[in-house]
Amino acid sequence: MVYQLKLRELREQHSLSQRKVADRIHVTPGAVAQWELGLSVPTTENLLALADLFGCPLDAIFGRDTPGRTSA
Numbered sequence: 001m002v003y004q005l006k007l008r009e010l011r012e013q014h015s016l017s018q019r020k021v022a023d024r025i026h027v028t029p030g031a032v033a034q035w036e037l038g039l040s041v042p043t044t045e046n047l048l049a050l051a052d053l054f055g056c057p058l059d060a061i062f063g064r065d066t067p068g069r070t071s072a
Contacts, residue, residue: 006063008036010054025049 011021011032018032025046034040042050051058059065 005035005038005041006061007032007050010050010056010061011036014054021050021053024053 011018016024018036019029022029022032026049027046031040031042031046035042047058047061050061054060
């Protein structure tokens with residue numbers, strides 16, 4: 001199963017620009033833009049940095065409910 005990354009949604013929820021995200025995880029703004037557009041995929045290291053930045057589990061980045069979580 002392929003998951004659509006929710007990076008833009010998470011970034012906007014945290015009121016961060018692509019440049020701010022890039023600066024905080026030490027990548028280029030172009031890399032963040034490509035991830036959001038689905039043109040490339042972040043490395044595992046970058047996914048973990050994004051999860052730390054947004055304070056969320058990796059499942060949230062992949063738009064996936066966390067195990068054991070029920071939908072209302």
